[in-house]
Amino acid sequence: MKIAVIGSCNIDFVVESDRLPERGETLTASTFFTSPGGKGANQAVASAKLGGDVTFFGSVGNDPFGDDMLDAMNRVGIDTTYVQRVEEPTGIALIQLAEGDNRITVVPGANERTDRAYLDAMRETLATYDMIVMQLEIPMQTVETVVERAEAHQTILIDPAPAARLARHVLDRVDYLLPNETEYAIALQTDRSIEETLVRTRDGLLITRGGEGVSYNEAGVVHHVAPEPVDVIDTTGAGDTFAGAFAVALSEQMTLHEAVRFANRAGAQATTKKGAQEGMPRREQIDGTMDDTN
Numbered sequence: 001m002k003i004a005v006i007g008s009c010n011i012d013f014v015v016e017s018d019r020l021p022e023r024g025e026t027l028t029a030s031t032f033f034t035s036p037g038g039k040g041a042n043q044a045v046a047s048a049k050l051g052g053d054v055t056f057f058g059s060v061g062n063d064p065f066g067d068d069m070l071d072a073m074n075r076v077g078i079d080t081t082y083v084q085r086v087e088e089p090t091g092i093a094l095i096q097l098a099e100g101d102n103r104i105t106v107v108p109g110a111n112e113r114t115d116r117a118y119l120d121a122m123r124e125t126l127a128t129y130d131m132i133v134m135q136l137e138i139p140m141q142t143v144e145t146v147v148e149r150a151e152a153h154q155t156i157l158i159d160p161a162p163a164a165r166l167a168r169h170v171l172d173r174v175d176y177l178l179p180n181e182t183e184y185a186i187a188l189q190t191d192r193s194i195e196e197t198l199v200r201t202r203d204g205l206l207i208t209r210g211g212e213g214v215s216y217n218e219a220g221v222v223h224h225v226a227p228e229p230v231d232v233i234d235t236t237g238a239g240d241t242f243a244g245a246f247a248v249a250l251s252e253q254m255t256l257h258e259a260v261r262f263a264n265r266a267g268a269q270a271t272t273k274k275g276a277q278e279g280m281p282r283r284e285q286i287d288g289t290m291d292d293t294n
């Protein structure tokens, strides 16, 4: 199955410190590094590293960061033929790592140009893919237009991050929605608990719960998959890895339960190294450790 990931590219500027600075305070950090990121590119890389047949659709600037983004994707075998180079600078994310958590501020730049005009140019090409994967770091109009134009045979997977309300027609058409425990309430505009939301929702809603694993609904029954025991170094990109891995699993016709376990394991592995894409596992790291107990 051919997977099209439509989404963002950012160069991540990562600063690590023992704690976050107070308002108005200057704090000395312990580490700084840059790495390729962006929720779209991260999902594409996660899929490709796990064996997915992935093409990336999006925009980068005509700048060295744009080259870096394309290199990172090409290195893992992603087809970047349709990525457009634009005048706006490549997207940037400022990431603060402290106390085992991250805080991210994004400057979208070129990502804003993944717009309707770009989609018009890509329309026939996109129709040839079996699965479309999106997140919300590109204009919402783009996400809505892709959904409106999708062919009946195309599987649509949306990771609603960063959190935003999704239009009714998007929720009706999407095959798989992968919010985390805070995003689901905003994406679905609900104040119900996770369990209640899952019970009332048709199949295809999977809620990732960080240290509590993943919950999903199948035929009216709510299932919970426990978190994987790993030594967490950096959670940046873990949700993206989950989404990319889940797409690969579906493209290989795994059952929903198998696909969730596969993605859960991949997402956990991704937290064991610094950087969004650095820790994303290769296929053998997942297959070699899958068992039937979870």
Ligand code: RIB
Pocket (backbone or CB within 6 Å): 008, 010, 011, 012, 036, 037, 038, 039, 042, 092, 093, 104, 106, 137, 236, 237, 238, 240, 276
């Ligand atoms: O999900 C992690 C990603 O969010 C980072 O790579 C950063 O670029 C932001 O898009």
